[in-house]
Amino acid sequence: MSVNEKNQLGQFIPLHYHFQMLSDTPRVQGFKSAIERVVKPHHKVVELGSGTGVLSFFAASQGAKVQSIEFNPALANASRTFLDKNGVGDRVTVIEADASKWSPEEPVDVVVCEMLHSALLREKQVEVIQSFREKHQEKFGVIPIFIPSASLLGVQPVMQDYVFEGYRAEVPLFQSPYHAAKTEEVNKPVVYQIVDYDNAIVEKHDCKATFSFNTASTFNAFRFITKNLLASNSTGSDIWDWHNQHLLFPTPGEISVEAGQNVILKFSYTAGDPIEVITDTMNITIH
Ligand SMILES: C[S@@+](CC[C@H](N)C(=O)[O-])C[C@H]1O[C@@H](n2cnc3c(N)ncnc32)[C@H](O)[C@@H]1O
Structure with a gap:
């Protein structure tokens, strides 16, 4: 799929739109509480579509090791800076990749994915999670916990x-x-x-x-x-x-x-x- 097609389908969310998402208190608080409830210090966590890295930060703050998958190079770079500034750079690896194609080397415990759009239109939440889940099950024989479930x-x-x-x-x-x-x-x-x-x-x-x-x-x-x-x-x-x-x-x-x-x-x-x-x-x- 070309960058233009991704733009049209709402996949490509530039950095200046992330302020709105970061300022959406029910969204950020909801994910923060869920991550604090689910993620344990020994967990390996993947975030698919990690944007500014805010949800990876919450998982890393629980003591987990996190891999953050983001296909927009500007966001991948910005999130590395933000995660370092927030003191979790050593626990989060930001990987610039298409989350619908990427799979981990080792099994993971928890997957966070917020590519949610009204009525599940436009964004590829289902496609990305399905692809990850099938690859993970094929490679490791287990399905991780998904946030959202x-x-x-x-x-x-x-x-x-x-x-x-x-x-x-x-x-x-x-x-x-x-x-x-x-x-x-x-x-x-x-x-x-x-x-x-x-x-x-x-x-x-x-x-x-x-x-x-x-x-x-x-x-x-x-x-x-x-x-x-x-x-x-x-x-x-x-x-x-x-x-x-x-x-x-x-x-x-x-x-x-x-x-x-x-x-x-x-x-x-x-x-x-x-x-x-x-x-x-x-x-x-x-x-
Ligand atoms: C709705 S935003 C959420 C960002 C961040 N997780 C948060 O909660 O603030 C979705 C993010 O997924 C990224 N994204 C969309 N499709 C992707 C894909 N196929 N692979 C990797 N990242 C993707 C977008 O660039 C964007 O940063």
Whole structure:
């Protein structure tokens, strides 16, 4: 794949975008807590797509030996400097490589991979983890612990205000999961897929979500919800999770539903596909 194609698919995230990711407190705190829970001093850890190295830093701070795989040379270099400055340079080896092709010389205990995008579109989280898991199992006969361990994907109809200073424009949009101004929930979310990284494979999914309406309602968008299970304790009583941004797709016009009717939403995609695939495959029927 050429650099241009990677740019288009959102794989190539330059250094100046990493400030946003570093400043995303729920993201960084969620991963920090999960890594502190899972990683032990004797562990060997790999981070796939290590960017500025922040998550490798958390693993190294637990006393683990870390290999950080990053294919953007500018980021690989910057992260070496940051990791040294943060006092863990001797425990982290930054390797400039394509994480979907690389495999370790020795078995590892924990793999951290944050190439997560809303609805698992654009970024190659599933492809990279599948490739690593298969190579690791083939070489060493075991599967390491993955952080995150699973992603839960849901969708719900909403009424979205698409008027911007008097100008109406129904565009796909990203929204904070913690602050959803201008959006009204019209029905509950339906889970359309659970991705378990111990087993996840890259395949096309034909998704179907059915929404039952008890009252007459109108909606104009579907909101896609992505919640990642980063880690949990053995009883499941403590969990560490993180929501990606919600992603909203406008429907082709407002849809009005009578009380007692069902709305069936169908769409198809493969994890890592461009965002437009949802709009292109979306099919809505009312019964
Ligand atoms: C969403 S960022 C996360 C960075 C860092 N792990 C963090 O949490 O701040 C994903 C990173 O993966 C890198 N990346 C994407 N595809 C990759 C691949 N195939 N091999 C190695 N690195 C990759 C990008 O350059 C980017 O730095």
